[in-house]
Amino acid sequence: MKDISLPSTAGAVNKLIDSLGKLPGIGPKSAQRLAFYLMRAPEEQVLALSDTIRSIKNQISQCRICFNVADSELCPICQNTKRETNKICVVEQPQDILALEHVGVYRGYYHVLHGAISPTEGITSQNIRISELMSRLDNGQVDEIILATNPTTEGEATAMYLSRLITPLGIKVTRLARGLPFGTELEYADDVTLSRAMEGRQNF
Amino acid sequence: MKDISLPSTAGAVNKLIDSLGKLPGIGPKSAQRLAFYLMRAPEEQVLALSDTIRSIKNQISQCRICFNVADSELCPICQNTKRETNKICVVEQPQDILALEHVGVYRGYYHVLHGAISPTEGITSQNIRISELMSRLDNGQVDEIILATNPTTEGEATAMYLSRLITPLGIKVTRLARGLPFGTELEYADDVTLSRAMEGRQNF
Numbered sequence: 001m002k003d004i005s006l007p008s009t010a011g012a013v014n015k016l017i018d019s020l021g022k023l024p025g026i027g028p029k030s031a032q033r034l035a036f037y038l039m040r041a042p043e044e045q046v047l048a049l050s051d052t053i054r055s056i057k058n059q060i061s062q063c064r065i066c067f068n069v070a071d072s073e074l075c076p077i078c079q080n081t082k083r084e085t086n087k088i089c090v091v092e093q094p095q096d097i098l099a100l101e102h103v104g105v106y107r108g109y110y111h112v113l114h115g116a117i118s119p120t121e122g123i124t125s126q127n128i129r130i131s132e133l134m135s136r137l138d139n140g141q142v143d144e145i146i147l148a149t150n151p152t153t154e155g156e157a158t159a160m161y162l163s164r165l166i167t168p169l170g171i172k173v174t175r176l177a178r179g180l181p182f183g184t185e186l187e188y189a190d191d192v193t194l195s196r197a198m199e200g201r202q203n204f
Numbered sequence: 205m206k207d208i209s210l211p212s213t214a215g216a217v218n219k220l221i222d223s224l225g226k227l228p229g230i231g232p233k234s235a236q237r238l239a240f241y242l243m244r245a246p247e248e249q250v251l252a253l254s255d256t257i258r259s260i261k262n263q264i265s266q267c268r269i270c271f272n273v274a275d276s277e278l279c280p281i282c283q284n285t286k287r288e289t290n291k292i293c294v295v296e297q298p299q300d301i302l303a304l305e306h307v308g309v310y311r312g313y314y315h316v317l318h319g320a321i322s323p324t325e326g327i328t329s330q331n332i333r334i335s336e337l338m339s340r341l342d343n344g345q346v347d348e349i350i351l352a353t354n355p356t357t358e359g360e361a362t363a364m365y366l367s368r369l370i371t372p373l374g375i376k377v378t379r380l381a382r383g384l385p386f387g388t389e390l391e392y393a394d395d396v397t398l399s400r401a402m403e404g405r406q407n408f
Contacts, residue, residue: 009272009273009279009280009298009301009302010263010264010273010274010275010279010280011275012256012259012260012263012264012275013260013264013273013275015256016256016257016260019252019253019256019257020253022249022253023238023241023242023253024237024238024241025234025237025238026238030229032299032302033228033229033299034227034228034229034230035260036297036298036299037227037228038227038257038260038261039260039261039264039273043261045226046257046258046260046261047258048223049223049224049226049227049257050254050255050257050258051254052216052219052220052223053220053223053242053250053253053254053257054250054251054254055216056216056217056220056239056242056243056250057243057247057250059214059216060214060216060217060243068213069213069214069217069243070214071214071215071216071217075213075214076213076214093240094213094240095236095237095240097213098213098236
């Protein structure tokens with residue numbers, strides 16, 4: 001951790017800059033700007049922010065069914081009885097659900113693994129919510145599992161593992177299409193993306 | 205304020221995302237990322253951040269002399285008796301001191317106006333720390349005032365006002381040089397910058 005403390009300002013300001021600078025995506029300059037903003041912001045806003053941060057750990061639990069973040073036993077999605085019960089989309093993290101829900105094309109349920117299999121980090125299939133996913137398939141209602149793990153080595157390994165586990169149950173296993181992202185130029189696409197786009201070419 | 209709440213996640217998470225999203229430079233996506241980070245961060249770190257934010261308003265006051273942020277009667281710079289007592293550099297905000305101190309070429313003292321004259325926003329010379337600056341000149345120790353207000357309309361107006369006020373006292377009034385910023389290309393410089401760089405050309 002780089003020392004970003006500034007001898008020319010007050011100690012309490014440095015402490016705040018330091019705390020803010022530890023957050024992801026907040027560099028020394030942003031931390032400085034935020035600290036000076038908070039010093040001048042209305043007291044109610046500052047106290048509200050402090051309280052909200054303080055309470056986030058106590059107020060948040062995991063959904064009993066899908067392990068999405070929840071403030072009651074079930075998350076808002078599992079509480080919704082109008083979604084398609086025959087589909088489960090498997091993601092690595094709760095924030096992946098936000099991204100997919102933002103798109104709005106999927107109407108089934110989710111399952112959050114809370115990680116991906118990664119031998120280098122010592123994360124095995126036991127450390128993520130795989131057994132809980134398998135239990136959800138017992139009732140025979142689910143006929144499609146959509147693997148939406150990240151397109152990384154760990155995500156692909158996890159998808160591969162799950163596919164081998166679930167396919168024998170007679171449940172259809174699909175995954176998010178691989179290909180060229182929207183708005184890019186072919187010229188700048190990396191080799192892996194391009195080869196997958198070619199392999200997975202679709203009828204026009 | 206755009207509503208960035210997400211129906212697919214817990215209410216407490218939305219509240220945190222909302223609070224974080226009100227901070228300057230934190231967009232909806234960053235707010236989301238920070239919220240999910242805080243949910244998984246160690247409890248000590250989260251509580252420490254909450255406490256530091258909560259206490260910033262109580263612990264911070266303004267330096268009695270220069271109005272920089274301070275956690276005692278004097279700021280760290282005014283406490284330092286080894287600086288040059290004959291120079292005062294006038295800035296708009298405390299964070300401007302950080303930027304100048306980071307450069308490290310100036311060894312005098314500072315004066316923070318806490319704003320700039322802006323008729324459109326109703327900020328007059330009475331609303332910023334000008335009279336306090338004038339009082340500091342009474343002892344006759346200061347022989348140079350460096351105007352380091354921002355190169356904006358308001359900053360220039362404030363510098364102009366101060367220059368007219370201070371020059372008659374027989375004190376040298378200077379300001380930060382205007383010209384081309386380092387690392388840019390002449391081709392892309394705006395007209396005002398270029399004309400000032402030409403007017404203020406220096407011997408090679």
